[in-house]
Structures are given as C-alpha cells and as structure tokens.
Amino acid sequence: MAAFVESGIYLKFGDKPRTKCRPLLWPVLVYRVLYPEVRRPQLNLFQRAVFGLIRARTTRVEAIAELTGLHPSLIKLILAQGENNDWLVPEVHALTEKGLRLLDDEEDELSNLKSGYLLQDAITGQLWPRMVGQLNEMEARDPAAQDPEFMAERKTGKFIRPFVLRCRKRELPLVDNQSLMAAYRDYREDFRFSQQLGLAGQLPPQIRLQGVQRLDDTPWAARALIWITANEEGAELWSVKDPFDLRDEAWWLQEPLKQIVEQDAKLLGRLASLVGQPQSASQSVEEWLASLQKQTDLQVLIEYPWVERQPDIKRYLAALLAREEKLLQGDCGEHELAAAMMECQKLLEVVMQWLIRAYPAEVGQLPKQKRHDAGLNQRILSALEIPAFTEEVIGLLAGQKLNQVIQACSSPSSSLKALLFAAAMGAFGMPQHPLKQLSARDLQLQTLLELADLRNQSSHGQSRFTGRPITQLTTQMAQDGIQYALSFTARFKEWM
Template sequence: MAVFVNNATYLNYGNKPAGKARAVLWPVLVHRILYPEVAQAKMNLFQKVVMRLVRAKVYDVEDLADLTGFHKNLVLLIFAQLISRGWLSDDAKEITEVGEKAIDEEDEQTEKLVSGYLFQDAVTGKLWPRMENRLALEEPINHGEERPKFVLNRKTGKSINPFKPLFKARRCDAPTSANTLDAWQEYRSDYRAARQLAYSGELPKQVKLSGISYQSEQPESAWVIVWITASNDSNLWSIKDPFGIRDEAWWLANSLPKVLDSNKNLAKKLAELIGQPEPDEQTASEWLTSLKDQAELQVLLDYPWAKNDPDITAALAVLLKRREMLDSGQDHKNDLEAAITEAQKLLEVLMQWLIVSYQADNGALPKSGRNDWGLNERVLEALQIPSFKKEIIRVLARQHLQSVIRCLNSPVSSLKALLFAAALGSIGNTDHPLKSLSDKQLRLNDLLSLADLRNQTSHGNSLHTGKNYKEITIDTAREYINYALQFTEHFKEWINVQEK
C-alpha cells in the first residue's frame, strides 16, 4: 500500500485550453515501470516473400510472378527496393549478409527495454488510462510557498496559480496485473479513437509495449496540472485530458464531486465557469444535484413533451444552458464551437430515439456488401419521405449502406448516417414522423450544413491545411442552436405519446 505525500513535485503535460478555464492540481502516485517497447521491422511481407524465394534460388521475374501472383512490375519494384537497401546483390540473384540477417528474424518486431510512468489517482486509488515515457516536471516560480505559481507563457511572462485542493489521503493498493492491463487497454482504445478524430501531429507519441513490470514497490507522489472548463454535457464541467489524447479526462468526471466536497472555495471558482451562483449552506453534492434539477426543471417547463425521454431532456438542458451562456457574453471561439457540437448532439439523440422507436424491417433492406451510391439513392427515393429532396438524397447516399444498417442495432454514428438509418425505420411504419413532416418544417439542408460545420470543429482548422473553413460567429452559433431546438420540437407530438 502507498499513501500520497503532499510534496512539491508538479507535472504539466498539456496547455491551457481556449476560452475560460480553471487550473487545478490533481494528486497522483507515479509508478516507474519498465516495458519492452515494440518496434516494427523494416521488411514488409511482400519483400519477405520475394527474399525467401530468392534464397531458394528462384530469381527469374516471370517465375516469381507465377509463384506469388504478383504482377511482374511489382516484382521488379520489390527487387529495386531490396537492392537499394543492400539486402540483394546488384543482379538480384544473391541475398547479401545484411539481407540474411534481416530475413532470419523470427518475427517482424524487435524489443528494447525502456522506462515509463503510470499514474494512480490519489483520490480514488484507480490507475489513469494514460502512460508516459517522461516526467514533465514544472518548477514553480515561488518555491516554498503554499500555493505554487507557474509561468504559463514564457514570452509574455503570464503566470497561473492552480487551485491546490485539500483531500483526505487514502491508502492506495498496489496496482494488480488485471487493473494494469485494463488501464493499458483503455489508453490504447482512447489513442486509437483520437487518431480517427485528430491529425497525427496533434497527438503525443504513443507508448507501444508488450508487457509491464514495476521498477519499485513505492510510487512517488506528485501533482498534475489539469484544466477545467464549462462542460458540453450534463456533467456541468469538463476536465480536459492533461495528456491531450482525448478532449476530456473522462476517468476523472466522477472524482470531481469528491474533491469539491472538501474544497468549497474550488466550488465557488468553478461556479464562475458555468455562470451559476456559488453554493451557500449546501454541500457540493447537494449543490450539483440542485443545478442539474434546475436545468431539467427549465426543460420540463418550456418543453413538457420531452418528459417521456430523459436523454432528449438532458440534451435539451445542455443546449439551453449553452444559449444562456452565449447570451451572457461567453462567446470565445471555444464556446462557439461547443455550441455547434451540442446542437448536433441534440439532433443525434433525436435520431437515436427515432431508430429505436420505429424499428426498420431488416428483411426489406438490400444485402449488397459493397457501397453503391446509385443503390443508396434508389433506396432513399423509394422511402418517399417528403423532406428528402434530390439534393438531400444525393448527400445521404454517400453514406456506406452497411454502416447505416448497423446503426439500426447500435445507433452510434455520424448525424448523416443516423438520419439515413432513422429514415429506414419508415419502412412498414406508416405513422413514422418523417412521413408527416414537411421539407419546410425540417429544413434538412440546414441539418447537413450543421453536420459539416461540426466536422470542421473536430479538427485543427489552421491555414496549414490549405482548406477553406467557415467562421463560426455568435450569430452562427445562435442560428444553429435555435434550429436544433425547433427541429426537435416538431417531433413533440410523437415523443409525448410514446410509451416508455
């Protein structure tokens, strides 16, 4: 077991997020680990096949093409690659000594032992799903003082005073093999998901390993700088991933209320981020509950028909809160992008409700395994949905049909794919809402524009990309918030009567 010790070791792996944010020092136990780092070999499979055949005295281009099924030009290209790397002789008839060494490797990877670090939450005792190969030490500029101060920008000299919370140090059990594996798998899963959403240059280097051993029994105590902003969801606040892999440190969301219970001053500072009055005589838990209740109460007052679906109620509450924040002057670029994200999330939740409430007849759907835009267009036209004009059908037809069909069982995908899947639910359901609502009511061109704008906010949109990006203004954000609210309200007749 280990107990956190309040020391002066501070770590900083990320930068301040755009917009209004509060820095907080989070207590962790740092475990030094040793692991075999996996490095891929330089020889690919095609090269290895040709090398083995050359070693078997098969080096005629036509013979190699017949045996491997490769085109002769591909064989010649592989020959050129192998000769240039010094693995084959110039006449491509002999394997060099270097080539023999490369081909005789037992597998396509080599390993070297490197050291790294795992982080154990000192509040909960759980391992963070993050691994690092360096300790990013941050030195305070006011050594010895109780509240450390750090330089945020060395060019301007701007500094920060992160909030250092009080908390009851608990005895943390040493990580087991099982929870170490869980942390590693969650880290790898987050990194894989992040690669699909971000440019590779925006991500820290991934730690690749094939095993872990702890170098010391007792971990070291440290404080990690984390940033907290107003949330994009019903959790009120968003703790940013200090390592920059995902947007949020999702593993800390449930820990924040525990920290707030012991740190009323922190609750007051975080209240400023969401434009709410600070708690008076309430505990932090009571205050958080009351804030959520207030938000949901406002939704039920303005949108009583939403009471039958708690997910739609929650998404409405988030969007209404965002509109209120924009009206109060919180209109930084980050806030405007969040507004676009939350507007789309409401529509995604609505599409998920449609998919589940109006089940599609799978037997009536095409079984083609390849994506055929022409087939997709014919399917969409056959649905005879009033709001599906030609330009709407043309855009939706670019979605992969089998992916859309998978949404019928697991409705997690892009807004366009979810709309396509929801439309398939009209097959055999004559009372489907999309059969009744007009193009004038739904304005699907605006929905597709919102989806495109949301995709823009998911990536870095600098001049370096060479692409033209639409500027998100306060008017744009308000426009799409109001559109998403009006769009959803058109479905109130069906949501209100839907049996839960």
C-alpha cells in the first residue's frame, strides 16, 4: 500500500486551454515504468479493411467493393500502394510476411521499450491512462504556501493560483499487472484514436505482459496541473481537459470531479463562474434551452445538494427550477403557467411516492369499505396524530376513497391527495416518521391541497358551459406554487 504525502512537487504537461478555465492541482503518485513506445500505425482504416479481406482470401476488386462500399478505383489504388510497399505479393492475391505483420500489429514491441512515468490518482486509486517520457516540474512562488502560486506567462509576469484538491491521507493500492495493462491499453487506444487511424476494436485485445514493467517499488507524491472549462457540448456542467493534449477531455477524471464538487462547496464556488447563461438573443431556441438546463443543474448543485441522493426527486426539482427561470425571463403565456402548476404537482407527488416507499404502511390493519365513508376516514386520519393534519386538512382528505388509498400504498401512482393519505398511513405507530416530526407550520398542507385543486381545475377545459367559475392562472400564482413545492420538498432533506 502507498499513501499520499505533500511533497512540494508540481507537474505540468499540456498548455492552458484557449477559453475561460480554472486550474486545479490534482494529487497523484508517480511511478517510473518501462513501456512500449506507441507508434502511429502505417495503415489507415481503408487499407486495413482491404488488406483484411485479402487475408481472408477475398481478392477480386468487385467483391471487395461490394463488401466495403469503397469505390473500385480507390481499391485499385490501395492495392497498387500495397504492392509497391512490399505488403502484397505480385498480382495482389495475398499478403507478404511483412504485410501480415503490419496488419496484425505484431511488431516486436519489446524492441521499442522506453523509460517513462505513470500516474496513479491519489483520490480514486486508479491509474491514469497516460504514459510520458519526462516530467515537467513547476516552481511555486512560495514553496511553503498552502495555496501555491505559479508563473503563468513570463512575458506578462502573471501568476495563477490553482485550487488545491485536498487528499485524504489514506492508503492506496499498489500497481499490479492487471491495472498496469489496462492503463497501457487505454493509453494506446487514445493515442491511436487521436491519429484518426482505425478504431480501438481493431487493435489487439492485449499486449505482452512483460511489455510494461514497473521500475519503482515505491512511488513518490506530486500534484498535476489540471484545467477545467465549461462543458459546451456534453450533459455535464464542466469538462476536465486532457493535461496531455491527447484527447479533448480527460474522460477518466470527469466522474471523480463531479463527486468531489458535490462534497466541496469551495470548489463549487470556484467553478460556478464558468457556467454562465448567454443572452438568448444570440442563440437559437435549442441552444438557449440547453444553457438554461445547465444553469438549472448548477442551481440544484449549489442550493439543493442533498437531492443528489434521490435522483427521481432531483429530476422533477430541476424541471421546476427551469420552469421558474422561464417565468422570470418573461415567458408567462397561458400554457407556461399551466405547465408550471403541473410541474409543482409532479414534484409533490414524487415526494409522496418516496415517503410511501421509504415508510411503507400496514394496510392489512385498515377496515374494509364497501362504500365511501368520510366519517371513518376522518377517524383514521385523526388516529395517526400527525401534527400537520389539522381539522381542515383531515376534512379535505376524508373525501378520498379508501380503496384508492390502499392501492396507492402498494402502487403509488394516484392523485396527490390519495398519495398524501397513503404516505400518512406509514406514520402509524412510527414516532420517527418525517410527518410526525414536522409541524403544521412546516408543511402547510392546506396550501398543498389547494395547489392540487388549482392544478386540476387548470388542466381541464374551462368554459361557461360547465357552470363553474373559470380559474384564471396568473404569474404570481405560478411563482407562489413553485416556491411552496420547493420549500415543501426541502423540509424532508434530513431523511433523504
């Protein structure tokens, strides 16, 4: 086992991205290794396809064209090149020994061994899929500083102060043959992908075990400079740039960064400024909606970090925040207001569904009802002794059919009122149930029930033909509903 201990060694590999970015110092352990030098393949994708068919004894140009979709003239050019390079025998009906070795990628890799360095992530314990021939150290302005500064550009005299990821001084696994081989394979595939020559699936499944050798029994600790940018194309908020400039992103660091940000408010504050919302006037509707979604994701991460533990609730909470942002930006049409009321109810319903699953009810203790009995329902609800169940709330809930409530206890897909009734049933005999711990002022269930009625009214066609008063939704009503649904959900964060 190995442990990370601050050493004052700082490593830099690639250049700073030419876009808005933030620097991090990522803790690593450095191993010295002996590995085969990855070389650019001499065959491109089309050559591999044609030579592969010739090896399989398909030699006619017409047959190769039919199987590959390549134009016969291109195939003839590839065959001529192959014969000139001594990869194909005369009359191009077979591969030469040189051609076979080239196609099968069976060069003697051991003859190209070089000494270099391999990095182990001191946070995850995983090996980075990169191998480098030399280490480029950065000199800190003040080696004793807890947050070191480094010269960014000698011409301008500017300094950078990267965010230092704190590393728990826990023991990390030593590098074994299996992880070493996996790291090299990933490195080789990324290298060849960067050359845009062939696909990873065409590479040999493994290299010789003795092809990579660890030269150090004990690694040494260092910190590598990493650059973070906004993720303009993917689903994530941020992109970790590949410090070795082999690929655009350091794909192996994306998930660790996400987990670290969720637990480190200071890092979140440092990276939040990268995720801005451009002016919609300079964007298409699709681009604006995408930027709005990313802004919402950031808001969830900052204001509601606890909801990460409940992905279903997070999804509906994020949708409601996006709806709120659209209202704030003036998109307050009739359909938007109705959609906002629907999003409010959906979030409240999912919270009830979570309560039902987390605290299941003993439905076998409920009496059987052949027909609706509001008086019996009132007695059941009163017996639960839930602080937020005032007489008014109990009176409104008692109108639910008990058989629908019982069904909601096992299949929570009913109306919001039936779900609230079913969730309350799980509190029977459970003093630690959330509904037993929260006060009437905390939950304001009368507002929840009014919101359910308002949404139901607004979701149906309304006209003077119904004989009922028409409910006209306003922006203020929608915003009040959103704030209530968000506040209600947050009341349960201690139990999620």
